[in-house]
Amino acid sequence: MSDAPPPVTIEPARKSFLGRVSFVWVIPFLALAIALGVAWQTYAERGPLIEIEFSNGAGITKRETELRFRDIAVGVVEDVKFAADLTGVVASIRVDKEVAAFIDVSATFWVVRPKLTTRGVSGLDTVLSGVYIEGSWDSKAGPSKTSFKGLDDTPLFRPGQEGLEIALRSTAGGNLTDNSPITFRGIEVGRVGKARISQQGDFAIAEAIIYDPHSRLISPTTRFWDTSGFTFSVGPQGAEIDFSSFATLVGGGLTFDTFVSGRGRVADGTVFEVFPDEASARNSLFIAPEVETLEMRVVFDENISGLAVDAPVELSGLKIGKVQSVTGVIDADAFGDNRVRLNAVLSIQPARLGLQEDVTPEAALAFLSKRIEEGLRARLASASLLTGGLKIELIQVDDAPAAVVLTGEGIIPIIPTTESVISDAAATVEGVVTRINNLPVEELLNSAIQFLDSAEAFVSDEDLRETPQDVRALLDEVRGIVNSEDTQGIPVKLNAALGRFENLLAQLEEEKLAARLVAAVDAAASAANGVTTSVEGVPALVTQIQAVAAKVETLPLTELTTQLTELTAAAEKILDTEDARELPADLGDALKEINATLAELREGGAVSNINATLDSARKAADAVATSTQDLPALVERIRAVLSQASATIDGYNKGDVLSRDARAALRDISKAADAMASLARMLERNPSALIRGR
């Protein structure tokens, strides 16, 4: 190191900019850049501010109350203030940018507050954390909207509870419990939302949701019914109380079932009817659900009072709709004069027409248009006997003038008319009454009374009471007679007698025949052998004859006849001879001989035989006579019985008039009954017949 410092090198006066400026300046610029970047990012990420108007702002706090979507916070309330006219509270919410695009017209908002219902407790977490605003919107971005109206209640359809959205409608005059569960086999599968009353006030309608996957249980044939409340019944098993569940008991509820195998899914927005109970739901199966009605118009030339709103419109006796309105109409252009005509607007229910596939007003109009071209016409007809009300009938008129239904946008199609049949109600009533009067009611009653009197008299008659005893006595006697030995002997005796008779007769016949044969043979013999033939041959002859006779007995009659014929022929041949002519004298002798022989024969036992036979016959007859001595008594008895019977029958005879009358009466009754039956049948088929008198 030297004493003198080394020469100082002189640096240039000016340094470069970088040389003069500290690099530390980078830090603030960097910080500034970061701050600006963060600020810009924050600003860029900041979502839009939306305003939701609620009817009250209970629990909504600035910068604390969150907006949630599917239970995730997507925004926070920045400000709460009153609406301009103090009708509500407006909450300004800064929503996250990522969901802001989806908050469009579809968005709905409601405040979730703790709620205690029959179904349970909901929103319990909000007790501690404070309320929050729940939002619901679809997953499609739409044109942005910044002002919304908040709902007062939790809506039915919201994300996370996807399902089939349907509408439930009460039956006319029925009830519908809103905000109630829909159960199926005891499991909650859906929910009925807030109900509202239809514009006409005739039914209540409510939105309902069937949560997935239960929505597949719903088909077009599904029927809903009310299960709220309970049923109490006392039966053989004792008293029974029945209710679906405690929740439905208190809060009401619905259930449903598909009674017939349903086909097809149901689209969102389908309307179902809610029936008061299962039975009516079941019965409703065959009644197609009522859909949108078809409006048609009828203009009647006659202006007759009695056609009122809601009067039925019938097709072939089936109610297919009703009269919606009745007005007078003057249309000189259309009808050619200024008369007031009756203009009835009909609402026709397409479901009632029985259209198979396409149950829509369009299909119904097409169907009716076709029918009208074929001659379907409307006419007024009496509907009610008592009120004189009218209805509109659609009937087929075969020779109707051609008509075409005008259809189109804004045109209510007109149904052409035909002559109306309006029977005078009063006259019809009179006719009915007259007819009732004409019924032989009084005669019928008289006859019946008479018949009953006679029957009573007959039944209480003493003779009638005695008859059984008499008959029994008679039978006893008859039995006694029949049982007596004499009577029982009769047949034996008679048999014996008859046997004898038979023998006798056989003998007689034999002898007779024998005699004749003897004669014939004698003659033949004499003819053959001449006068010289002695009578000594007779015994031989007799034996011969007896042989013949025996033969006769054995031989068939024809052979005998031929033999006899041959014999006779031989005899005749012989008689024709000269010898024969000399025969008479001989014959006389021969006859004498025969007579003698007969006498001899007679003496010889035949007569005694006969006598004996007659004797025995007499005996038999006597026996019969003795045995029949009791008969007169019997006959007497029978006569007595008969007389008694006849007395009884007289009694009947007395009643004969009655029985005729009764029979006539019965015929009348049966006729009347038949008439009644046919009348009843006719009335069943066509109740209007009584009214119209046809």
Place this chain on the structure above:
Amino acid sequence: MEIAGKNVEIKSARDLGVIACTRCTQVWPVGTEACGRCGKALMMRDEKSLQRVWALWLVGLMCYVPANMYPMLQTRTLLSVQEDTIVGGAVELMHHGAVGIALIILVASVVIPLAKFMAIAFLAVSVTRPSSVSNHHRQLLYEVVEYIGRWSMIDIFVVAIMSSLVQLNTLAAVNPGRASLFFALSVIFTMLSAQAFDSRMIWDVQAKHKGTVEYE
């Protein structure tokens, strides 16, 4: 050297034409580029000192803004979540009657940092123009700022300790808020800014000023 022969109370190194190494304190003649012993570049005065002071001061100030806007502490209990900024928390404590604690917080987190900013700014400005405050006072101010700067971190320590101790899951939890980070950054940068200040300049200005006065 023209100032020689004048009645000068203090002779600085510059006056003697030497320069001391700031690292190893070896003295070198003026004009030497770098210390021949330790190799550090030799500078008569840190010309960029003020630039560094201002730059770090600015960053510290920038960090101080969010440190007061964002919540310092997030207290989550079963029922609610509470987030308090520094001032908000102090005000709330005051509402609850804890005025003393509120004042401590206010002093430690608001008054002292702000005073530091102002002190550094004052010192940085005072070295470039005449000041009525004496050099000794300014030197004292500088030393106080340097000394007290680290104590500003007490806020951060409180937050860190609370956060680590109070973690009872769902019942209660204390978490540091975003402001704590910015506050820490702000303290760090102000400390750096204070360190960057070359306190020798306090005296340079006086010397220059006096010389000028004398010349006039």
